[in-house]
Amino acid sequence: MGFLDELTASVGGVSTTPDDLAALATDRSGASSGSLPLAIVRASTVDDVRQTLRLAHERRVPVVPRGAGTGLAGGAVAGRGEVVLDVSGLNRILSIDPVDEVAVVEPGVITAALDRAAGELGLRYAPDPASAEISTIGGNIATNAGGMRCVKHGVTREAVLGLDVVLADGRLISTGRPTVKGVAGLDLTALFVGSEGTLGVVVGATLRLRPLPVHTLTAVAAYDSVLAAATACSELARARREPSLLELLDGATLRVIDRAQGTDFAERGQALVIAQADGAAAEAEITAIGEVLGKEATWTSLAADPASSEELLFARRKALPSIERFGRALIEDICVPRSRLAEAFQGVERIADARGVEIYSFAHAGDGNLHPIIAYDRTADRPPEAVRQAGDDVFALALELGGTVTGEHGVGLLKRDWLAREAGDDVLDVHARIKSSLDPRGILNPAKGF
Template sequence: MTFLRDLLGIPGASSDPAALAAAARDRSGADPDGLPLAVVRAEDIDGVRETLRLAHAHHVPVVPRGAGTGLAGGALAGTGAVVLDVSAMDRIVEIDPVDELAVVEPGVLTATLDAAAAEHGLRYAPDPASAAISTIGGNIATNAGGMRCVKYGVTREAVLGLDVVLADGTLVSTGRRTVKGVSGLDLTALFVGSEGTLGVIVGASLRLRALPERTLTAAAGYDDVASAARACGDLARARRDPAMLELLDGLTLDVIDRAQGTDHGRRSRALVIAQADGPAADAEIAAIAEVLGKEASWVEQGVDAASSDALLAARRLALPSIERFGKALIEDICVPRSRLADAFAAVEEIAAEHRVAIYSFAHAGDGNLHPIIGYSGEARPAGVQRAADAIFRLALDLGGTVTGEHGVGLLKRDWLAREVGPDVLGLHASVKAALDPRGILNPGKAL
């Protein structure tokens, strides 16, 4: 086969079965329909361009891939596809402390960039839970979020410009190095969140932020999750400005206790954790604690970094604790903040109806709820998927979206169609056809 012979001539290309099996899956837990044809672990932009030129000429599907940490099946690669892995392109090209800017390749780990920025008194504000293992390219492809998004926004707000290789191998640059700029259409925003369906990101200019002088934490326990959700809404009504606002339900607290030997679930049936940062952090966290305390059974404040980290530990341990006792379908929806209490209540009803355990926690400041459906055994029970579908339906009924930060991938395509409707879906298809007329980029995903 001429195509495969030419493809294997690209540095980093392989058809070894073990390499193919490793590149075929992502963290979603879904299974591809077979092994891909080949994997190219691109070493530079030229490798990406050559791979796409060949694939475009031969009408071969290409699945872009970073670290494979996605949760929606966006990096699944089945029979006949080529996996284009850009994780080896992992250089931090530049950090400019005056312009508060970083220029990076797509394979840079999110936490690595954040640590490098910290050496200059800066940070990369988006902070997905997978920061230690996920790549910047993957974060941009899914418009990843995280706990600091309530104040600093999602990945899109940090992306100033992109270098993107289109389906036919053409290299384009979008955006700029400045915070302001309105020349032409905002193509940078178009590629952010497109999940590798419109082009392959090979470079990014990213906005950095000053490290806050102080970051302080408050935690509050409640007798039920409805009271906790109302307290989060009260913070918005009081015009408080948390840098982080997280909510965990009682079932989640119980599983953390089982895994970590803590006593969160015995102390309360819902937990809210908030942070404030900047020069006014002391006053702000005190005001936040006062609002949270109106319905809380207890409130604690961190007085320094160590005590603040201790209060935040429960949130960071939530998912690892759930996964310690079995498998999990890790979902995310987003609802208006005013409907967060309704969402938590309805998820509890869904769990009872479908007889599944659903551990719920949320980025409460922006209404982003993570209902984690636990199960045991290798095969995913039918009730798990039925519960997930009910959760997606709930999100739309409450005026929200079926994904706040994980992306659509393969697993939520049908629900995307229900959310946006046929006319908008047609616009998506038109944009896709303009940039990828042969439909080779991540086919069957996202759009």
Template sequence: MAFLDELAASVAGVSTAPGDVAAVATDRSGTTPRGLPSAVVRASTVDDVRRTLRLAHEHRVPVVPRGAGTGLAGGAVAGSGTVVLDLGGLDRITGIDPVDEIAVVEPGVLTADLDRAAAEHGLRYAPDPASAAISTIGGNIATNAGGMRCVKYGVTGEAVLGLDVVLADGRLISTGRRTVKGVAGLDLTALFVGSEGTLGVVVGATVRLRPLPAQTFTAVAAYESVLDAAAACSALARTRREPSVLELLDSATVNVIDRAQGTDYAARGKALVIAQADGAAAEAEIAAIADVLGKEATWTSTASDAATSEQLLFARRMALPSIERFSRALIEDICVPRSRLAEAFQGVERIARTRGVDIYSFAHAGDGNLHPIIAYDRSAQRLPDAVREAGDDIFALALDLGGTVTGEHGVGLFKRDWLAREVGADVLDVHATLKSALDPRGILNPGKGF
């Protein structure tokens, strides 16, 4: 094939070996592609990316950009006739400026590694997806990933000041700036954040860092029902307190954690809320938060030191690993107005009963982002119909409650039809117009997002 010959002659890290291409054909969603990619390019320089895209554009070959493959919506799934562009080799932190509180990074940098490097300067990278130890900054930018601290510090996009992006034809552009403020021109940075590799390939990012908090305090409360727990979170929102973390776990999740970890959370209540406050006023803030959460609670506890705080966060960190210990999991992601969080949990419980499936739900309650985890048998060769139908019911529930079908995982392959229902035909036409302008031959991650 002329394209592959030219590619191999232009870029060092090209492989067509069956084992190599099979290893990058899917992501954590577990989606099985139709066929295998023709090749994988393991880029180690920006020029590798530029040459790959320039040739792919010329030959009209689809390219699937890939970070660490931790995505949950099928955004990095690559089938027959595609080339996977693996950006994991672009993994340098090229600079940290402690005065301007910014870092300049390549897309293959692991999120947790950036956070650790920033900590050496008394700073932190605030976005904290659950996959921080294994996911890359580039992947997080592609999906506009979130995490537990988003209730106070915002999602990935709010930390991205500027990007270096290779367009479909191989041109390299820079968007945004190194300053906190800047309104010159259209906000192209925001356009590329969350675009799932469909408009361009991110090869560098300037991100905002935050000071490490002087202190952090944690509170946890148990409740008789998930509705009581959700009501407590809504009551907290009305007080205008500012938690840095506010997480809610339902009864099914609490029970599976006890089963997997040997804990006894369920003896204290049927749902858990875990809150943190940080900063100079954290002690007073957590006291006020604990007071609100404790009004209807069956059990409460607080912590002022790191070790005890970690113990109180243990349940939240172990939620997904505990579920996956006993079954396979379809990890879903919806977001609803905070005022309707109780209705969302109630609706998910109803869907579980109707479809006859096990659903474990936990949420970033501070921003209404709910993760219903639908469990199914490990031996299943394909996604059971009841699981797929429950997922569709959950997306419909989100829209009925005035929410969205994805808060942080992205659209990928899984939610394209639901995106159309959420945004409507006119908005999709605008998406298509932008796509056509930036990728006129449609080579960038085709079939994903929209």
């Protein structure tokens, strides 16, 4: 019996129809292998995952785990001879404990859905990627996703207490524990978070929740240059202020938001900083933050209630949709030391001028995570050469400034060469040894990550 026959006999939800294969052959990044995968398994149970991997391991068939396909680095892209293992159907919130502040969920749960369910109990899931309404918890774990609240509450790794993982040969293991503390054995949970499906397939997660803040207040400041805005963000760190959100948008981004949304942000300055403070001391904290931000600002505003805060966050939430309204975009993701954020913005501006491309930049300024969005014509099948060169220039800039080529999107297919430059041969050798011990036949998401 051939592999596909055996797979179909053992697992439900197997499809080999061209339309189904084409629909899952790329992700939000637009990356493609150039060929259709062998089959898709839409898993509905953990046993479906175990059986698929057991058979694939025995027959040495590559498997690409996939959630909602919202990744931005080509991490869930499959090609010829590979099986897509779609776990988005494992989408139950199994429990939420309001006392221990812990949720147990399956990987296909939509991030925002968990946050809303926790909210009913006075809690929240702190990581908040921009894709929260469409991305899954499993995908967030695979890439160690970040978001706007990460400056105070940390990225996905800080929220993951334990995992249920199916290994390459079909074995099911559990890592971590539902307690906040625990140092028994190696930290395998942290190892799997951010591994992009190359070490195992997450089928369950125990997640730490946080109390909903009693107050959330917002301050906004505009500046006459992105340098002044980035310097103001650095001054917040120097003043030992603790925003729960700190975002920076450059002038190009403000202008495209105005064009798409009919707003007038660009009339107030050439860069915009949005800050929030939360918790019982939010009023005192946002006042102090506002004083720092206001020193060199051309315009400031303060919101004292949730509705006003949402109005002030409008520009940040509409940044990427506004850019994509007028064309296609190569969405990049670098991170630099916070003290060098101004240099990063200036460097991106130089790259845009040198390559003759449009780059819109905004950042999670509190942790130095910059998103240069390189725009190109929507009629192009793939990014033009100048756009690709600009992307490479951005990665080189990140390393030059002591940063990383990816802060939260992952390596996937698109950044493997740059990971090698960042990490070096010895580190990649350690990666390969760990991979070999958990996946000796190399079937899990090959050619991704490292």
